[in-house]
Amino acid sequence: MMILVTGGCGYIGSHTVVELLDDNRDVVIVDNFSNSSPNVLDSIKEITDKDFRFYKIDITNENDLEVVFKENKINSVIHFAALKAVGESVEKPLEYYYNNLNSTLVLLKLMKKYNVKNFVFSSSATVYGSPKTLPINEDFPLSTTNPYGASKLIIENILKDICKADSSFNVAILRYFNPVGAHKSGLIGENPNGIPNNLMPYITKVSIGELPFLNVYGNDYDTNDGTGVRDYIHVLDLANGHLKALDKIHTSPGLVIYNLGTGNGYSVLDLVNTYSKVNNVDIPYKIVERRAGDIAKCFADPTKANKELNWSCKYNLEDMCKDSYTFQLNSISNALSVD
Numbered sequence: 001m002m003i004l005v006t007g008g009c010g011y012i013g014s015h016t017v018v019e020l021l022d023d024n025r026d027v028v029i030v031d032n033f034s035n036s037s038p039n040v041l042d043s044i045k046e047i048t049d050k051d052f053r054f055y056k057i058d059i060t061n062e063n064d065l066e067v068v069f070k071e072n073k074i075n076s077v078i079h080f081a082a083l084k085a086v087g088e089s090v091e092k093p094l095e096y097y098y099n100n101l102n103s104t105l106v107l108l109k110l111m112k113k114y115n116v117k118n119f120v121f122s123s124s125a126t127v128y129g130s131p132k133t134l135p136i137n138e139d140f141p142l143s144t145t146n147p148y149g150a151s152k153l154i155i156e157n158i159l160k161d162i163c164k165a166d167s168s169f170n171v172a173i174l175r176y177f178n179p180v181g182a183h184k185s186g187l188i189g190e191n192p193n194g195i196p197n198n199l200m201p202y203i204t205k206v207s208i209g210e211l212p213f214l215n216v217y218g219n220d221y222d223t224n225d226g227t228g229v230r231d232y233i234h235v236l237d238l239a240n241g242h243l244k245a246l247d248k249i250h251t252s253p254g255l256v257i258y259n260l261g262t263g264n265g266y267s268v269l270d271l272v273n274t275y276s277k278v279n280n281v282d283i284p285y286k287i288v289e290r291r292a293g294d295i296a297k298c299f300a301d302p303t304k305a306n307k308e309l310n311w312s313c314k315y316n317l318e319d320m321c322k323d324s325y326t327f328q329l330n331s332i333s334n335a336l337s338v339d
């Protein structure tokens, strides 16, 4: 049973591939390295000591992707490949709609042609817009405020329509909250190019002195300490959710939607203080204006995934902070040894 993983060299994809290989599943990865590096392939091999197939292709190219379907007996697809920076999507809407929608449409078309019926999709808590109450469950109203979020919501609707038209097509839509942390080996993790947009990668760069201080976007929200609250989830727990979701659609067909979050909300300063404490490092910060488009609080009700997938989170905020730092330190020592 071959599993095709699109975007399998990226942050969440690489951790999921490790989980799949550790569980003795057969994997074929496709990625165009638009936001990842070929080194990830070696790291996955080193961590798992397992083999897998890899194709460097852009999955918006139907002819290239068809080769993968022809050469492999694919049974299921986990679709991570996408552009994912919210701010950039506002600047470059066409690139975001083109890449995220075309890649998915091409993939779904080839799945139909090659009779592949199982699909796991990376969606996001961003589809809940600004929730009126908390915690957020899967039945909350959906809305988006930027092209990235809109691309996710459009794809969710496409998948619902396909399932309505074809009762043999099985889909798990997974709405991730805020993935952070890294593999325990320190070999794979999140290492964005340039100045990070997201909180944890920004903190890790401050912790190694690559950036002088953290800008905390607002301390006048209606939260415990005035800073924004989010549901941070360890990427290893998130990765494990994908295996459970695959098993779920194999055993009970149709379309399912799950929140993947811990159910706990932590503020920006909770994260800063925990990171400082567990890693014994200083994180200087300045309070600045709120960031446009941010909401005060966002955290999941993960009950449905806990019950129906028999899935729950093993790692806490301290693990997330420790593992992010270990990966960052490891990335520096690798860069130095290459120089």
Ligand code: NAD
Pocket: 006, 007, 008, 009, 010, 011, 012, 013, 030, 031, 032, 033, 034, 035, 036, 057, 058, 059, 060, 079, 080, 081, 082, 083, 084, 099, 103, 122, 123, 124, 125, 176, 177, 178, 179
């Ligand atoms: P990532 O950028 O690290 O990984 C995406 C991978 O897809 C990259 O390796 C990139 O090179 C590849 N890719 C992009 N377009 C491609 C194309 N056309 N053809 C082939 N490869 C392509 O991102 P991630 O954080 O691992 O996110 C994975 C998925 O989860 C994305 O769909 C993202 O929107 C979603 N998601 C991420 C977060 C988050 O905070 N990281 C939150 C919610 C949802």
Ligand code: UFG
Pocket: 084, 086, 124, 125, 126, 127, 176, 177, 178, 179, 197, 198, 199, 200, 202, 214, 215, 216, 217, 218, 227, 228, 229, 230, 268, 291, 294
């Ligand atoms: N923050 C700062 N300083 C920074 C970066 C972030 O104070 O330098 C704050 C934000 O204001 C927010 C919190 O840290 O309160 C988290 O911000 P992130 O940018 O890390 O994450 P978001 O919740 O804004 O968005 C992320 C992804 C989206 C995804 C969403 C829900 O970027 O793609 O989580 O999963 F949709």
